[in-house]
């Protein structure tokens with residue numbers, strides 16, 4: 001399991017305490033913006049691709065939530081916030097829908 005796929009809860013200026021779900025590998029993006037806080041893109045792509053198993057991400061997220069609850073750390077939001085462009089994940093819809101059912 002890659003621990004960095006799920007991180008937090010971290011303070012967010014807009015969202016209070018947020019748990020981040022990193023749904024694609026580092027620096028895969030459509031662009032390579034010079035101001036990117038993540039650095040230069042390692043792989044520039046335009047087509048969506050399935051990177052991680054959404055069920056694994058959900059299991060890891062659930063564990064993170066349980067640990068935060070055990071440690072009395074409040075969580076205001078879950079955010080899908082990648083080290084790249086999260087919408088390049090072909091499983092993004094499945095990941096979101098699984099939280100709704």
Ligand code: SF4
Pocket residue numbers: 029030031032033035036037038041083084085
């Ligand atoms: S992650 Fe955002 S800021 Fe960074 S290169 Fe991609 S589009 Fe630009």
